[in-house]
Amino acid sequence: DIQMTQSPSTLSASVGDRVTITCRASRGVSRWVAWYQQKPGKAPKLLIYKASNLERGVPSRFSGSESGTEFTLTINNLQPDDSATYFCQLYDSFWTFGQGTKVEIK
């Protein structure tokens, strides 16, 4: 099975900062990677699909990219509302989630 290793597990940043979260696949994969945001007590929300495509209605400060087996979620101009846990997801023949990254606002 392909594993998705997500890092860091937590990060703390200030409003206006740029933050990056990374998922590394255990072997070569297609671009079928998505990113979700989850707030406490809520279901996950889709942000990015197919590695770099912004879901409708998601602010443009969120972006996704890929380089080989590494996939990155970038949040530009961090806002207080971005305080949440973020998960990557590989969707191929199976679905695999990363371990999650909790983003805290300083």
Added chain:
Amino acid sequence: QAQLLQSAAEVKEPGASVRVSCKASGYTFTDYGFAWVRQAPGQGLEWLGWISTYNTYTVYAPKFQGRVTMTTDTSTTTVYMELRSLRSDDTGMYYCAKDRAPRRLDCFDVWGQGTMVTVSS
């Protein structure tokens, strides 16, 4: 717009089975598949399986193969997930989620509100 409404919370004893429902509305039900994802308290997301509402084809995560069954009822636009032989570590929030793209395995653009399943004697 698409909405998914899940059944109420459940409390089960170890060894029992639980059936969670997920009613879809606001779109053509048979165009999009469904997945079930669970989350233990304070933990990450875990995929249980996927079902096509078009032809009822299922894919189950190896960890749950033999213990989980997913079904659909097109007449009521509802999908079901049954988990058997429950253990205490099955306690968690169970979500249904709809595929983003039609007629293919995909990521999930709409999620249910979650159903809390508690396994305790």
